[in-house]
Amino acid sequence: MAHTRYPNLLAPLDLGHVTLRNRVLMGSMHVGLEEQFGPLTKLAAYFRVRARHKVGLIVTGGFAPSWSGGVKPLAGRLSNAWEVHKHRVITDAVHEEGGRIALQILHAGRYAYHPLAVAPSPQKSPISPFRARGLSARGVEGTIGDFVRCAVAAKAAGYDGVEIMGSEGYLINQFIAAKTNRRTDGWGGSFEQRIRFPLEIVRRTRQAVGADFIIVFRLSMLDLVDDGSTWDEVVHLAKELQAAGVSILNTGIGWHEARVPTIATMVPRAAFTWITARLREHVRVPLITSNRINMPDVAEQVLARGDADMVSMARPFLADPEWVEKAEQGREDEINTCIACNQACIDHVFKNIRASCLVNPKACYEDELVVAPTAAPKRVAVVGAGPAGLAAATTAAERGHHVVLFDAAAEIGGQLNLARQVPGKEEFNETLRYFRRRLEITGVDVRLGSLATAADLRGFDTILLATGVHPRALSIPGADHPKVVSYIDVLRRTVEVGARVAIIGAGGIGFDVAAFLAHDDGAHGVDGYLDTWGVDRAYSGRGALKAPREAVAARDVTLCQRSAGKPGAKLGKTTGWIHRATLQKLGVKALSGVTYQRVDDAGLHVLIDGRSLVLEVDHVVVCAGQEPNRSLEASLAGMNVVRIGGADVASELDARRAIDQGTRVAAAL
Ligand code: FAD
Ligand code: NAP
Numbered sequence: 024m025a026h027t028r029y030p031n032l033l034a035p036l037d038l039g040h041v042t043l044r045n046r047v048l049m050g051s052m053h054v055g056l057e058e059q060f061g062p063l064t065k066l067a068a069y070f071r072v073r074a075r076h077k078v079g080l081i082v083t084g085g086f087a088p089s090w091s092g093g094v095k096p097l098a099g100r101l102s103n104a105w106e107v108h109k110h111r112v113i114t115d116a117v118h119e120e121g122g123r124i125a126l127q128i129l130h131a132g133r134y135a136y137h138p139l140a141v142a143p144s145p146q147k148s149p150i151s152p153f154r155a156r157g158l159s160a161r162g163v164e165g166t167i168g169d170f171v172r173c174a175v176a177a178k179a180a181g182y183d184g185v186e187i188m189g190s191e192g193y194l195i196n197q198f199i200a201a202k203t204n205r206r207t208d209g210w211g212g213s214f215e216q217r218i219r220f221p222l223e224i225v226r227r228t229r230q231a232v233g234a235d236f237i238i239v240f241r242l243s244m245l246d247l248v249d250d251g252s253t254w255d256e257v258v259h260l261a262k263e264l265q266a267a268g269v270s271i272l273n274t275g276i277g278w279h280e281a282r283v284p285t286i287a288t289m290v291p292r293a294a295f296t297w298i299t300a301r302l303r304e305h306v307r308v309p310l311i312t313s314n315r316i317n318m319p320d321v322a323e324q325v326l327a328r329g330d331a332d333m334v335s336m337a338r339p340f341l342a343d344p345e346w347v348e349k350a351e352q353g354r355e356d357e358i359n360t361c362i363a364c365n366q367a368c369i370d371h372v373f374k375n376i377r378a379s380c381l382v383n384p385k386a387c388y389e390d391e392l393v394v395a396p397t398a399a400p401k402r403v404a405v406v407g408a409g410p411a412g413l414a415a416a417t418t419a420a421e422r423g424h425h426v427v428l429f430d431a432a433a434e435i436g437g438q439l440n441l442a443r444q445v446p447g448k449e450e451f452n453e454t455l456r457y458f459r460r461r462l463e464i465t466g467v468d469v470r471l472g473s474l475a476t477a478a479d480l481r482g483f484d485t486i487l488l489a490t491g492v493h494p495r496a497l498s499i500p501g502a503d504h505p506k507v508v509s510y511i512d513v514l515r516r517t518v519e520v521g522a523r524v525a526i527i528g529a530g531g532i533g534f535d536v537a538a539f540l541a542h543d544d545g546a547h548g549v550d551g552y553l554d555t556w557g558v559d560r561a562y563s564g565r566g567a568l569k570a571p572r573e574a575v576a577a578r579d580v581t582l583c584q585r586s587a588g589k590p591g592a593k594l595g596k597t598t599g600w601i602h603r604a605t606l607q608k609l610g611v612k613a614l615s616g617v618t619y620q621r622v623d624d625a626g627l628h629v630l631i632d633g634r635s636l637v638l639e640v641d642h643v644v645v646c647a648g649q650e651p652n653r654s655l656e657a658s659l660a661g662m663n664v665v666r667i668g669g670a671d672v673a674s675e676l677d678a679r680r681a682i683d684q685g686t687r688v689a690a691a692l
């Protein structure tokens with residue numbers, strides 16, 4: 024019988040030889056566990072829990088079919104029979120939980136970060152320092168053989184299928200696009216010849232693995248680079264792939280070198296499903312759509328509209344492995360929603376650190392960060408309901424401790440209540456909804472509007488001090504001038520900010536405040552976003568790009584920092600460029616190497632390169648960093664106090680560290 028709320032999302036999908044239990048695909052995501060020596064036990068533990076909670080089909084992170092195809096040196100590989108046994112633990116774990124899993128075969132081509140890189144033609148990509156060698160005709164044949172051997176090994180390892188990665192600008196995509204395929208032999212030149220490479224891979228793979236094996240092909244539907252494919256070429260390739268034997272076509276959006284944000288939090292939810300929808304009339308095989316789908320109602324709407332047959336979500340399963348089951352059981356308000364921040368997942372992978380999740384630090388630490396019931400319940404006071412305090416209070420209570428949570432404010436969330444005011448950071452609302460519900464479920468005694476004092480905290484076995492931070496005050500003449508305001512006043516809208524603004528401090532908060540003040544109302548919604556970033560819904564040219572629309576800034580903003588170098592250099596690895604580009608579009612001026620002199624009625628007086636300058640502004644917003652708020656601590660002598668979050672270390676604090684520390688401290692109480 025169809026599910027009453029999610030009749031499309033939770034409907035089975037019959038692929039002929041196998042039926043998937045629902046329309047939810049856990050999309051491929053490299054998490055840094057793929058390179059474990061010996062059997063891949065940590066990956067197995069990670070996938071097991073997602074399969075247990077009913078994901079329809081899991082796709083692993085990319086495994087290379089050869090040494091040269093790895094994204095980095097020693098990247099996870101499946102290219103020989105002797106590597107098969109490493110994967111058995113994964114497929115056994117998933118099958119024991121009633122799930123299905125496919126291995127993604129990923130050949131990086133010119134994106135490889137090592138000197139053995141190969142590509143259709145000799146070239147360097149903008150995102151790797153290594154120049155790839157052009158494959159010889161024999162090399163092309165050999166590479167096709169590598170894909171086939173990898174798929175055969177995947178079948179031997181017990182996988183239910185493979186996903187052939189043909190998008191995002193990796194090797195296969197490099198063969199397809201004229202931009203990167205300059206060959207003059209039978210593998211280059213005309214479009215028909217450029218697509219021979221993916222088609223031969225699929226044909227020969229199908230022949231080798233037989234009919235009872237899933238082959239998903241990830242097809243780049245929007246390249247979002249100059250000289251990418253046209254829509255007619257995408258349709259043509261999709262039909263040919265169907266004829267060659269794919270079981271399912273998955274949607275790829277944008278090459279990694281594209282200058283259009285495609286998955287970050289400022290991308291509206293489900294902003295790209297329209298392109299999958301457009302392909303549906305041309306093929307019979309099921310289509311998967313993807314990008315910024317993170318809640319069940321969004322996924323259901325996408326499927327109900329007929330945009331696709333399945334939805335792919337990757338990061339949402341880092342955030343909450345129980346996502347499908349919670350949807351099925353009507354517990355959507357318990358879903359720990361992926362906020363698309365990239366901070367603990369993709370940013371980690373780029374830094375060669377194991378991925379995890381800002382809102383769920385247990386992700387990828389399934390067998391290490393275990394929240395077990397306590398044998399000795401304690402009375403625990405948590406002071407501060409920011410992310411550190413929320414994570415600690417709910418984790419401690421989940422374990423069976425008696426927890427009282429104090430916050431001076433009238434609502435939970437601490438600084439997340441400021442963060443969620445920033446355009447494009449609205450997903451923090453979901454984090455607060457999640458914690459609100461979690462406090463109820465775990466039975467935490469929540470006392471809001473309650474500035475905790477030493478008297479309130481007597482009698483507790485442990486006090487977790489999660490009192491956060493104070494903004495750093497400005498110490499120049501005129502710091503008390505009425506023009507000078509704090510980011511807190513601005514984001515709480517307790518001041519009416521004028522048309523010309525200078526911001527002191529170009530860290531994460533300075534950037535957010537600039538985006539908040541200069542915001543462009545026309546950039547909202549799917550169409551506003553696509554127009555702002557120059558994505559051509561009409562697909563009239565190659566790569567689906569068009570001239571971006573001119574932004575209309577609400578204010579004239581100047582962002583200042585004392586240090587030299589590019590402002591925003593320390594912002595997130597995968598999102599910093601988006602923040603910088605956004606401010607540039609909004610005409611925000613950035614000044615480095617600034618010495619602040621004073622503020623007076625004329626504005627902010629600064630020195631740059633020895634030259635005096637007056638920034639004639641109506642307001643000066645101070646975003647000059649933060650210091651720990653430990654004012655309560657001195658009165659707690661003799662009590663068992665543990666600091667967490669900003670109260671512990673304010674420097675380089677973010678919600679990722681706050682939640683991680685709060686969870687770990689409470690897990691060990
Ligand atoms: P806080 O969030 O500061 O919470 C401390 C709480 O303690 C407050 O609610 C306060 O009322 C309470 N309190 C203090 N003293 C007492 C007392 N005596 N009794 C009772 N209650 C008390 N981080 C990210 O990771 N990603 C982002 O994108 C991001 N964006 C941000 C954007 C903005 C505009 C801002 C301001 C911050 C952003 N941050 C972001 C940073 C993140 O919000 C902080 O790092 C995080 O909130 C710190 O958590 P915390 O729990 O340590 O402290
Ligand atoms: P921050 O990133 O440390 O930036 C503080 C800024 O103030 C710097 O530009 C610093 O640069 C300047 N500054 C420091 N001391 C100063 C002083 N005495 N006078 C004038 N300027 C001074 O801190 P933040 O912007 O307050 O952010 C706080 C934390 O929240 C950060 O750790 C950040 O990671 C997190 N956050 C994250 C995000 C995100 O998107 N991930 C967004 C917002 C906040 P100069 O010294 O060069 O002037």
Ligand code: SF4
Nearest residue numbers: 362364365368380381
């Ligand atoms: Fe989503 Fe952020 Fe978690 Fe990554 S770190 S999975 S983007 S919430």
